[in-house]
Each structure stands twice: as C-alpha cells, then as structure tokens.
Amino acid sequence: MAKLSMVLAGSLLAVPLLAQAADQTRPLNIQAIILFVVFVALTLYITYWASLRTRSRRDYYTAGGKITGLQNGLAISGDFMSAASFLGISALVYTSGYDGLIYSLGFLVGWPIILFLIAERLRNLGRYTFADVASYRLKQKPIRTLSACGSLVVVALYLIAQMVGAGKLIQLLFGLNYHVAVVMVGILMVMYVLFGGMLATTWVQIIKAVLLLAGASFMALMVMKTVHFSFDTLFSEAMKVHSKGAAIMRPGGLVSDPISALSLGLALMFGTAGLPHILMRFFTVSDAKEARKSVLYATGFMGYFYFLTFIIGFGAILLVGPNPVFKDGSGALLGGTNMAAVHLANAVGGNFFLGFISAVAFATILAVVAGLTLAGASAVSHDLYASVIKEGRATERDELRVSKITVVILGIVAIALGVLFENQNIAFMVGLAFSIAASCNFPIILLSMYWSKLTTRGAMVGGWAGLITAVTLMILGPTIWVKVLGHATPIYPYEYPALFSMLVAFIGIWLFSITDRSVQGAKERGLFFAQFIRSQTGVREAVDTAREAVETAREDLEAAQNVKPATR
C-alpha cells in the first residue's frame, strides 16, 4: 500500500523521492535559467497579447469559445503531462520497469470514457463551469454551492501538490531556494490568469505541451539510436545492467490486491472526469464537434507521450544507471530517482539539452497551476458569487472583478500552502483530489445528464456523502491514521477510498432521489426531457437563446466602451 501511494505521487508529482533529497541543492544551472527566462518572457508577452483580447466574461472564462479542437487537445494534454508525470513515470520505469507503463495507462484510459459519456453533453449544456450543467434543472443555490465546494477542495489539494512539487523540483533543477521557487511560481501563475484569462492560460499550456513533446521525442529517439532501434536489444541490455534483472519486464507488486487495484483504477479513470480544470476546457471550444476532436487529439498526444516516457525510462536504465557521473558516493542517483529523465537529457544531449529539459519541466508546472487557478476562480465568481450570493443578478463587471480578486487570493493561498506543506505527504493530497473528484463531482455530473429521476435532494445527499466518505476513509486509511497520527493499524485498510466512496455517492443519490416526493422534485424530473434534447442537439430553447444573446451583446458593448474594464 505504501508503495501505491509513493507511486501515485511519483507519477503525478515526482515528489516523495525528491523530498528525501531536498537538501541536495544543486549549483545554479545557468543554461536552464536562461532558457527558462526566455520561456517566461514569451509567455508574459502572450499574456499581454491575450489581455488585449480578453474583454468580456466569456473571453475571460472560456477564451470566447474560439479555441479550436487541435489547440484544445494540446492544452488538455498539457494539463495532464505535468512535470511530474514526465519525471515521475520515467523514474518509475527507471526503478521498476514495467510498472511504470501500468501506471501511465491509468491516466490515459479515462479519456475515451470522458469522450463517449460526457464531453459532448457537457459542451451542449454548459457555459463556464461544470456547475452550469449540474444545476441546469436542479436548484441553483445548493447544487452550485456543492459543486463549487467540490471544485475548490479538488483545486486546493491539487494546487498544494503542484506548488510543493514545483518548489522541490526547482530547487533541484536550478539550485534555487525552495521558498523563492514557490513565490515565483505563485506570482507568475497569478499574472497569467489575472491578465490573460483563459486565452493566455490555454496558450501557455499549448506551448509547454509542444516543447515537452519535442524534448521527450528527441530523448526517446536518441535512446533508440543507441540500441539500433531494436526493442529487443533495449530490453535485454536494460535487464543486464538493472539490479532487478529480468523482474523489470513484468508487473511487480504495484497493484497487488484486487480491491486496491480497482479503487485506484476507479479514482484515476473517473476522477479525471470530475476535475474542474479539465472539465472547464470543454467550454473553450465552439461546439460539441470541436469538443470531440479535442479529446481525440489529447488522447493521441498523451498516448504518444506515455509511450515516450516508457522508452525514456528504459533509456535511463541503460545510459544513466551504469554511469558513475550521475551517482553520488553511495551509488544513488544524484537528486533522487526522479531525476532519471533529467540525467538522461544530459547523457544524450549534453548541457544545453539538460537546460532545455529543466526549463520545460518548470514551464510545465506553471501551465498546470494556471489552469487550476482559473478553475478555482470561476467556481468562486461564477458559481458562489454570481449565482448563489447575487442570485444571478450580478453584473458582468462585478463577476469579473470577483474572479480577479479570487485569483490574487488563490495565488497568496497557494504560496502559503506551498510553504506550509513543504514536507507533507503529497501523494495523499493528489490521491484525495482524484478520489473526491470521482466521488463528488463525477456522480453528479454523470447522473444529471443521464438519469431523469435525479432531484436536488438526491444530488445533495449523495454528493456530500461521497465527499465526506472519501475524506473520512482517507483519514482512517494507512497514510493518515498510521503514518501521520501514529496508530498501529489503519481502520480502513486500503490506500484509496474511491471504490467505496463512489458507491456511497451513487447509492445516496439514487435513494434520496427516488424517495423524493416533493413538488420541487417532480418539477425537476419534468425538466429532464428539455435538458436531454439540448444535451443531444446543442439547440437552446428560444428563451435561453434570447437571454444569452442579450447577455453577449451587453458584454460586447461594455467591452467596447471600456478598453480594459476588467483590469480597472
């Protein structure tokens, strides 16, 4: 079980092993810093460019819905190919071989499911946040509050993980102080989101995805060149030099008992479909057709990327493992095993390429935190402020102002949390984020679109029950109960709660919906068919079309009158 959690962190964050090596700060890497400064300058220019084009609320949250399928596909894969999955999965392959492939698969297989079941309906029903979809026919206030809470918790946990990961990584890659690194990431992410909104965030993601894919392709190519493009040679040479020998070619204890395997699989597969910053990406494209295309491109890029990390991991076994240059006195890898890919960059491309890969890794973190921040800010401004507090009567300018204030607050909170949680178990946070997304957000989204009998009562009870169960089981599980609180045995013996908390959520929603005999409940069921037609065809009811047209016209007018109303 401990291995499971370590591995989760490893592939998402590259942290647990880094934590051990945190004090081994490296000398300043000048090439990496220069390349990184170039990247930051470029992205800040894009932010400036985007700020000139971001005027209305629609521009800010969704880049005006003008992102193409290909661009969105790249941005989605950018969200997923974090520095962590690059360094973490290749490190996992480097240490255990085949297990790395198993792990990366978990991240990929959720995507076809998202496409088949969720993507087009989400695009047809929603405008800015997934709560738009969940509250389509249910009561706005409670559902949006629940969705916003679910989103904020997931965003916060994910953000902590990324911030701490970023701090440790930068410390190692650039030789910068941890606190300096965390503050820097916080400031940059606020700049992107505050001024550039979704348009800047999307382009930062796209650039980073392209750089990462290019860098990883080059590394994999160089690795394959050294083995004359034969997988047989690659594997047999790797087995010869690896301490585990032939064991690296078969599954080894990563998922040993079926319950944990299933729980982890469920959390990864369906958690992805409940991550607010991922769902938000579907509103940036013009229609369901482009939404489908974006998943196709994203799945392609991610599949290719995970394939590359597998080769890179084996390449590291071959080219980094036996080389004493990359080892310290005790024979361990400099900076921990998560640096395997970075050392490999040095081995195949020299110092310049090492700088390039380091800069890309940092850029990657920036892009991911920017996406998270925007999702969190929109949950506060669009769901909590405009819909719950102002009951839909907030002006567009006020909503945007609240959104921007939230971005700044989130930036400060993220920096504080990053400093506060410097030495905490990050694996736990990420596991919790995925589990909550799978047990609270996902069931509500799925059932609101598919099940006509869903009522507000059912969604509230089931959603909160799923959220609370997920959190409680994580606390009673081995990570918190045993390792943090020091009890002898965990009350809940498995690392991941998803199997049970998802069950609780679905059963809760089902039971409290079918037993709901209220007038409100009947009305909500009656609205399903209209929602169904819109989810299938994308056709809005005339009254909605008119309202949205008026809103859009007003936003455009306001935007035209004030060149930059949002930043005043």
Next chain:
Amino acid sequence: MNDVIYQRIASNPHFKELVAKRQHFAMLLSLIMLVLYYGFIMLIAFAPGWLGTPLYEGTSVTRGIPLGIGLIVISFILTAIYVIRANGEFERMTQQLLREVRYNG
C-alpha cells in the same frame, strides 16, 4: 418544454433514431474500454507471471509489453472511431434534424 422547437424535435422520428444510435454506440465503446482496462488490471493482480513471460523463445520482449502498448493504441483507436462516426454520420443526422424542425415542422 413549452418551446416549439423542442416539441418538434421531440416528436421527430429522426431525433429518436439519432439518440438511439449514438447512445448505443457510445455505450458499446465504453463497455469495450472498461472490459479491456479492468481485464488488464485483473491480469496484473492475479497473473503477473503470465504477463512477464517472453513472447517467444529467445526474445526479451514479454507479453505485457504489447498488451500495455496495445491498450494505449486501442484507447486512441476507439476514440478515433467514435469521433469519426459522431462528427460524420451523427453530425449530419443532427443537422438534418435541425433543418427539418426549423423550416418545415
């Protein structure tokens, strides 16, 4: 549901046909994906040795490698199959349906 367009869509036989075809197709593909992935997970849990057996005598490539890589490829292929049909056939059916309900309902 007071909306005229919605009533026309609801009573149009092409709408029912579109929905039935698309749902059926999406469910089928989801099922294939779920069975393949959880089948793979169960193989890892219960038969890691089988996965670790070389493909044939004299190679270092084990059964798990083509299966794992295959799953990546299949994810992409299933996605592509769905997108091609949804953006082609289903999209045409949707447009046809919308023309019917808008102009000669």
